[in-house]
Amino acid sequence: MERLDHFMARAVAAYYARPASPFGRAGDFTTAPEISQAFGEVLGGWAAVTWQMMGRPDPVLLVEAGPGRGTLMADALRMVGEVATPFRAALRLHLVETSPALRDQQRRMLGDAVTGWHDDPASLPDGPMLLLGNEFLDALPIRQFIRRGDGWLERHVAEGRFAELPTTEAPQVEAPEGAVQEVGEAAQAVVAALSRRLASQGGAALFLDYGPAESGLGESLQAVRGQATGLDPLAEPGTADLTAHVDFAALARTARAAGAAAQGPLPQGLFLQRLGLMTRAAMLARGRPRLAGEILSGAERLVAAEGMGRLFKALAVCDPALPTLPGFEPA
Template sequence: MSGTAPERLDRFMARANAAYYAGRDPFADFITAPEISQMFGEILGAWVAVTWQGMGRPDPFVLAEAGPGRGTLMADMMRLMARVAPDCHEAARVHLVETSPRLREVQRAALAGRTAHLPAWHDAIDALPEGPMILLANEFLDALPIRQFVRTEAGWSERFVQGVGFVDLPAGDLPDGPFDRPVPAGEILECCPAALDVARGLAARFARSPGTALLIDYGYDGAVWGDTLQALRDGQPAWPLADPGLADLTAHVDFAAFAHAAVGAACHGSVTQGTLLARLGLFARAGQLARNRSPVEAHAIHDAAQRLAAPDRMGRLFKALAMTSPGLPVPPGFAAAPGMAADEGERHEP
């Protein structure tokens, strides 16, 4: 370990994940909600159509996805919109934020024949074209590089990577982040500058032109702290500092810090993924799909719905946050029904 210079954690994480996504198939290591069931994309396709109407039906509008994976979510949304909201489908100009050339080709194949206009690809959210926009990001923020700070009796130190271990060094200038939280000495506070930049950039954009963003990821909401850095390699948990580029590195999303950074925009939530999908009609859709199917097929459909929404599966750990331009309606799924709590789930503290 002594022969290598310390590297700041966010720089290590950015380097490792760039190599991972360039050289490996991430879907061999994990499965995302769109891959579990077409219902996820269909529900969000209907969400886009209703949100578009609430924005005044702009034509054209940017329909963007950050971190589109195999393109399954966008393909399922566009298929649903073509069937039930053809005007929205025609108005949508699909733009995908993806840096991997290999994944871009996979997405291109998934979207062939699904969009009314040829999709376009970009390296960053701030490269998306101007104009009215609806943006979706499912499991995008969790892969952005984080910094970790350790509370000490004297202030803060920062975790660096040296070899396959951590070393704490005196913290220099602290980045913008949740450093006012009452973190006990010896505990870790995570900060994701890249995610906070996304929040600020979207808020500034939504001040210029109408926009709505839906961000779904695993994470927490509240003044919490803790070490959430994790790695998956060959589908199994791994030590995150070993063999950079061979494992997917992620950290839980701090939705409270994200919303706090979105100055000027209206933020709604977070709510749990289970709450959002239930409000948007997931279980009714599962019943429709299961009708007239064999018992085995019907069971698989209902099991997929439970996997997406049940509290002991993806339903509670995953959260959803919506951000809109000031004055736009509350997006579907984020306004609690009378007598219902703002979120039926529980907060997850790392």
């Protein structure tokens, strides 16, 4: 028997260690960089403008946490190489990736553009930093507590089933019988450590992921395999991607408590439109008329409320001395 977060960490590590790529139509799921190259390009532009706001430090770390195949960063580097050459010259690219199989794919995609790989953000070298994390936080393990009677029990996993055990760490919230409270301690620890670093050394971290803007009750743990959802997350660990909704409000509170500023969360669709994603997609469509429909529909999927535009959120954590970052301007 093991606690749910321990089970999830072990299953996710085994899943990403497999040689087969989980990304794209032939894999288990499709992320935003695989849907539209404009996504990585506008995030590259975001990083370049934020670097200017930081005072153009040289060198500066450009970090991606959970870089997948390297698609997002390849698109970002191409864009900054064309329109922000001083930033391209100043940046030192570091990738946070634990999977040897994915590191090999990133090496093939990005070549000698990568300065180094890291198992954890804690091992990144010191200095001002810009970090991008797209669908990184949702794969970090969560704990689940369930309301029973007058108290709470914590979910563990035993022989492919949930087991509910007494806990001394019950959530301090009111809830009805059977309600589930998820707690993302791993994500909070990552954001707290990054916030302390950004507050003292400068820079910003941008997270795009799915989840509600406000904290609340509810069960969101899911397994994805072969583009199918609704699978049993406890069955066949290591063969499906396990994720859970990100508690953005809790992470914003964590960042502020650690001395950083938090901007957002706001809907991904609004954020990407403010960065000019649809304009960039239109430019790409004009240059490739045979693929225009696919290019535009892919971009629309990222910003539309019925697609990824509302469920997904953008949250920036940064040095409190920085002004409002691109895309987070007040309405």
